[in-house]
Amino acid sequence: MIKKSIWIYHLNTGGCNGCDIEIIDVLTPFHDAERLGVKLVGSPRHADVILLTGPITRQSMEKAINAITAAPDPKFIVAIGSCACGGGIWYDSYATVGGIEAFYKILRERGVKPPKVIYVPGCPPRPEAILHALAYFKGLASKKIKKRVFVEK
Amino acid sequence: MSRFTLLKKAKEIGVITERYPYKPTKVPEGFRGKPEIDPEKCIGCCACIAACPPNALTSLDENGYRVIRIFYGRCIFCGRCVDVCPEKAIRMTEEFELTADDHEELVQEVRLKLVRCSVCGRYYDTERHYRMILKEFEEAGLKVDPEVLRRCPEHRMGMSAEVIGLRRVRK
Ligand code: SF4
Ligand code: SF4
Ligand code: SF4
Numbered sequence: 001m002i003k004k005s006i007w008i009y010h011l012n013t014g015g016c017n018g019c020d021i022e023i024i025d026v027l028t029p030f031h032d033a034e035r036l037g038v039k040l041v042g043s044p045r046h047a048d049v050i051l052l053t054g055p056i057t058r059q060s061m062e063k064a065i066n067a068i069t070a071a072p073d074p075k076f077i078v079a080i081g082s083c084a085c086g087g088g089i090w091y092d093s094y095a096t097v098g099g100i101e102a103f104y105k106i107l108r109e110r111g112v113k114p115p116k117v118i119y120v121p122g123c124p125p126r127p128e129a130i131l132h133a134l135a136y137f138k139g140l141a142s143k144k145i146k147k148r149v150f151v152e153k
Numbered sequence: 154m155s156r157f158t159l160l161k162k163a164k165e166i167g168v169i170t171e172r173y174p175y176k177p178t179k180v181p182e183g184f185r186g187k188p189e190i191d192p193e194k195c196i197g198c199c200a201c202i203a204a205c206p207p208n209a210l211t212s213l214d215e216n217g218y219r220v221i222r223i224f225y226g227r228c229i230f231c232g233r234c235v236d237v238c239p240e241k242a243i244r245m246t247e248e249f250e251l252t253a254d255d256h257e258e259l260v261q262e263v264r265l266k267l268v269r270c271s272v273c274g275r276y277y278d279t280e281r282h283y284r285m286i287l288k289e290f291e292e293a294g295l296k297v298d299p300e301v302l303r304r305c306p307e308h309r310m311g312m313s314a315e316v317i318g319l320r321r322v323r324k
Contacts, residue, residue, distance in 0.1 A: 029169065029170060030169055030170060030171060031170075031171060031173070032170045032171075035170070036174065082207070082209075082226065082227055082228060082229050082230075085226035085227065085256070085259070086207075086209075086224060086226035086227035086256065087207070087227060088207055088227060088229060089206055089207040089229055090207075091207055091208070091227055092208075099226075099227075101256065116254075118252060118253070118254060119226055119251070119252070119253045119254075119255075119256060119258075119259060120251065120252055121225045121226050121227075121228065121251045121253075121259060122230065122249065122251065123228075123229040123230050123231075125249065125251075126180075126249050128171075128173050128178050128249065128250075129249045129250060129251065129252070131173050131174055132173075132174065132250045132252050133252045134174075135174035136252050140174045140175070141174050141250070141252075143252060143253065143254070143258075144248065144250045144251070144252070145187075145225075145248075145250075145251050145252070145253055145258055145259065146258055147257055147258050147259075147260050147261075147262075148260075148261045148262070149261075149262040149264065150192035150262065150263045150264060151218070151264040152192075152218070152264060152265045152266045152280075152281075
């Protein structure tokens with residue numbers, strides 16, 4: 001999807017820090033995401049991909065929108081963890097927006113074009129699962145999951 | 154410590170970085186990956202749905218089918234559904250590479266046929282559960298009128314006195 005090296009920006013929107021620790025793991029010498037050209041940057045203005053963790057609490061929503069709009073196009077979001085993908089254990093809490101789907105609805109209402117999102121479920125996902133998503137961006141790994149429906153005959 | 158000590162040490166330890174995206178990796182024992190429903194075993198009892206903390210598992214009765222649906226995007230991989238399933242139909246696999254482009258890809262659905270109440274005609278139970286109860290009665294040596302089980306709980310209520318009466322007589 002992206003030919004050049006990916007620069008990532010890490011955005012926590014109110015998660016429990018489990019996913020954030022796994023992201024840090026990915027950057028350590030053991031998992032070493034820099035092998036794939038991945039570099040952590042300190043500002044969303046430099047980022048190609050935003051690693052978003054957490055269920056997007058109401059407190060963090062405005063800041064998250066600021067960070068996402070600050071990133072230059074073309075940009076992508078990787079929703080890391082069950083919180084970001086579907087709201088997780090707090091999907092119906094009054095204090096959170098409830099995951100990326102609901103967040104994107106708010107973005108659309110405000111006239112912000114939401115970037116394409118890649119989902120990485122897990123609570124937290126293994127570092128390898130995050131590496132798999134980054135490798136998928138580079139075309140090094142293929143998607144392993146698809147919708148399955150069983151209908152009783 | 155001279156810098157040669159450090160170089161020597163580095164040579165001794167070698168490369169520790171894993172080769173993951175190029176080579177597969179192993180998961181530790183007892184790792185809880187994606188839970189999977191065995192559609193051949195599931196009877197649609199909804200015990201897992203009641204136990205699931207974030208409601209990643211949901212059920213819906215539509216068009217004569219009970220839809221047991223699991224959404225991995227919300228699953229927290231706690232394994233409670235595995236613990237409560239009476240048929241051992243769910244198991245935690247070792248799959249963790251769940252990268253997806255669309256949240257619809259993160260779904261497993263099991264659609265089981267429902268049976269209608271013979272009085273009011275509404276759907277009230279899955280066919281598999283109905284057959285299972287019938288079999289259990291047989292195995293226990295109890296003769297039960299299949300008509301009793303073909304009724305929804307409300308319409309069964311009127312009959313139960315009769316059934317209990319029959320059992321007493323047989324004894
Ligand atoms: S997905 Fe799980 S580990 Fe990650 S932030 Fe949410 S609760 Fe924490
Ligand atoms: S593992 Fe836990 S969260 Fe996932 S479906 Fe089972 S009960 Fe629900
Ligand atoms: S608890 Fe087991 S048998 Fe019951 S609905 Fe869930 S998967 Fe099916």
